[in-house]
Amino acid sequence: MDTSDTTPSHSAEPGTPMGVGIVGLGAAAGSWARTAHLPALRAVDGYELRAVSAGSHESAMRSAEMHRVPRAFGSAAELAAADEVDLVVVAVKVPHHRELVKAALDAGKGVLCEWPLGNGLAEAEELADLASSRGLPNAVGLQARSNPALAYIRDLVADGYVGRVLSTTVVGTGQAWGAYTDPRNRYLLDPANGATLLTIPFGHTFDGVASVLGEPEELRVEQAQRRTSTVDRETGERVPMSSPDQVVASGCLPGGAVATFHYRGGSSRGTNFRWEINGTEGDIVVTAPTGHLQLAPISLWGARGDETEPAPLTVPGPYVGVPSLDPVSDSAAYSVAHAYRQFREDLRTGTSLVPDFAHGVRRHRSLEAPPAPEKR
Known part of the structure; x- marks a missing residue:
């Protein structure tokens, strides 16, 4: 399917929630998706968490039940294909970013991918080029x-x-x-x-x-x-x-x-x-x-x-756009929530204050460094 002219179904208008699907929101404690993205999404107006995916349908079902999410999918591709999902959040380990982001973009969905965008500069460049060619909303999780x-x-x-x-x-x-x-x-x-x-x-x-x-x-x-x-x-x-x-x-x-x-x-x-x-x-x-x-x-x-x-x-x-989150007691979600809030505003007004994939490529490039010398 040619998705070059496909855009997410949401309008980013006030009162129209953006349907979110998270890849990486498991039932186990300690994941970044659970400690940061989940409370952030629930603290920011304009988003509705509608789906999760995991390594198997069974684990996705456990996560959906625990976190009170309506839909559960056994793969990221199934989640991205769901009509109710407008934005796919990729919050898993770096080696899996490329395949999961590509699956979401191939389905014509916007993507917020955690940082680093790819496992190295080449992967980041590939994903940025793909998102740009499809004209799809994209953001990279440089939340600081x-x-x-x-x-x-x-x-x-x-x-x-x-x-x-x-x-x-x-x-x-x-x-x-x-x-x-x-x-x-x-x-x-x-x-x-x-x-x-x-x-x-x-x-x-x-x-x-x-x-x-x-x-x-x-x-x-x-x-x-x-x-x-x-x-x-x-x-x-x-x-x-x-x-x-x-x-x-x-x-x-x-x-x-x-x-x-x-x-x-x-x-x-x-x-x-x-x-x-x-x-x-x-x-x-x-x-x-x-x-x-x-x-x-x-x-x-x-x-x-x-x-x-x-x-x-x-x-x-x-300066505080999400006052319901205490930056001390819930610090993991604090910057993430403000990034979500600004991303929603970017989509609504056409601004681009949240780092996108192109920014992610520039950051990857600036961090290129020679290999570490062997320990003496």
């Missing part, structure tokens, strides 16, 4: 930039709070890729799966920083592998790790300010996330309990002029 705190920082910088930006420095940890792992995260240990310290926590945060300060020019990225194994917390087994656990990057922001980043695997007894923006007139400090800026509760601090110590900055109410 949708957090109200980042929108507020963006405006503070634009309004001259720090004066002329001189430099920005980011230090973060990735939680995984450290001393311990668990069965659900073992696939992160092999870089061939596309889910690495570079692509996930660093990639999400880098995209958020770029949304505030502009795209760093001539970014230089280096990786290193200092650990060659990790311990499974559940079994006590020591398992091999071939993925880098150190990422260092530097570049210049538009206008010449210096940007530096250092991401470390695991967790730190010291700093787990700190982002400083230093300017001629002031400073902004962003802290969080983890380097995953896309899901962490964010604290803001600032000082300018004669102030010598940073003081807490509160995000003004108008």
Whole structure:
């Protein structure tokens, strides 16, 4: 079937809910779809969760019953073909993104795919080209930039709070890729799966920083592998790790300010996330309990002029578009919900503030890095 002129059945008009089908919403606890996408969709007006799919019809039925979803399908292709589904959300492990996104696009449906878009740049380019050729709505899950705190920082910088930006420095940890792992995260240990310290926590945060300060020019990225194994917390087994656990990057922001980043695997007894923006007139400090800026509760601090110590900055109410979600108690869904809200607005008004597949390709390209040297 030629779907080049096919568009989703929804109109994105007020009062017309967009029917959503999620690939990856299982019954088991801990999945990103369950902790982030499910509460986000139920907190944002204009969406209606109508279908789920899983590896088998039986597991899909269990998930649908648990989460009170009307339809259950044993495959993503069946879900995408359902008339009541307008938007397919792909929230599974990275190696499966390509086949699942293609199935949705082939069915003429819009797609929101979690980040990374593909397992490497080539897959991302293929999916972006396909979505563009079909003229279908698409978004990639780089949610950090949708957090109200980042929108507020963006405006503070634009309004001259720090004066002329001189430099920005980011230090973060990735939680995984450290001393311990668990069965659900073992696939992160092999870089061939596309889910690495570079692509996930660093990639999400880098995209958020770029949304505030502009795209760093001539970014230089280096990786290193200092650990060659990790311990499974559940079994006590020591398992091999071939993925880098150190990422260092530097570049210049538009206008010449210096940007530096250092991401470390695991967790730190010291700093787990700190982002400083230093300017001629002031400073902004962003802290969080983890380097995953896309899901962490964010604290803001600032000082300018004669102030010598940073003081807490509160995000003004108008920036918060989904007040029913508490950014501290439900942090995993907070940025995701704001991304869904903006995506709906993009479809209704023709704006394009939520990152699409083309943006995802540019982000993949900016993160291209040489292989990590062998541990010495």
